[in-house]
Amino acid sequence: MPPPNGAESAIATTLGPGNYTMIVAGKGGASGISLSEVYDLDAESSASSLANLSTRGFVDTGDDVIIAGFILGGNNAGARVLVRALGPSMSNAGMANVMADPVLELHNSNGMLVAMNNNWKEEDEASISTTGIPPTDPREAAILAAVPQDNYTAIVRGAGGSVGVALVEIYMVR
Numbered sequence: 001m002p003p004p005n006g007a008e009s010a011i012a013t014t015l016g017p018g019n020y021t022m023i024v025a026g027k028g029g030a031s032g033i034s035l036s037e038v039y040d041l042d043a044e045s046s047a048s049s050l051a052n053l054s055t056r057g058f059v060d061t062g063d064d065v066i067i068a069g070f071i072l073g074g075n076n077a078g079a080r081v082l083v084r085a086l087g088p089s090m091s092n093a094g095m096a097n098v099m100a101d102p103v104l105e106l107h108n109s110n111g112m113l114v115a116m117n118n119n120w121k122e123e124d125e126a127s128i129s130t131t132g133i134p135p136t137d138p139r140e141a142a143i144l145a146a147v148p149q150d151n152y153t154a155i156v157r158g159a160g161g162s163v164g165v166a167l168v169e170i171y172m173v174r
Contacts, residue, residue, distance in 0.1 A: 053170040066156040078148040085141040099164030104141035109151040
């Protein structure tokens with residue numbers, strides 16, 4: 001699947017189980033909006049599979065939000081996913097300008113809102129806690145959902161129009 005534009009980049013490689021980081025930067029220090037994609041092309045035949053994806057970025061107002069998409073396909077009927085939007089807890093790792101109160105939306109391929117969360121402890125604290133990876137700050141957002149095969153979009157916005165750096169994470173929960 002080569003990129004449609006010669007100015008775009010791609011890496012095709014086989015990775016063993018582990019943690020990996022992809023860094024996207026503009027040529028010559030240029031900035032803008034990018035689309036980063038990760039495909040697990042041998043999930044059906046491999047002993048390992050994609051377990052988590054995350055991306056960090058600056059969330060502004062209006063349409064300048066973080067959008068993370070994922071597709072559930074293959075031979076399964078669906079999956080349990082935990083989607084988290086972090087902000088305040090990243091300051092514990094020295095991150096500056098973090099979003100004080102992220103809001104998380106999960107949409108299906110029809111654009112229909114599947115779930116929305118502002119403060120994770122106010123919705124489904126018990127179930128999210130049993131995953132072993134709940135957010136550490138009560139102002140952060142999380143959605144735990146059993147979803148069928150489809151294309152999904154997670155959108156991170158700031159509560160009350162707030163802005164800042166946020167992290168959106170998508171976990172396949174077993």
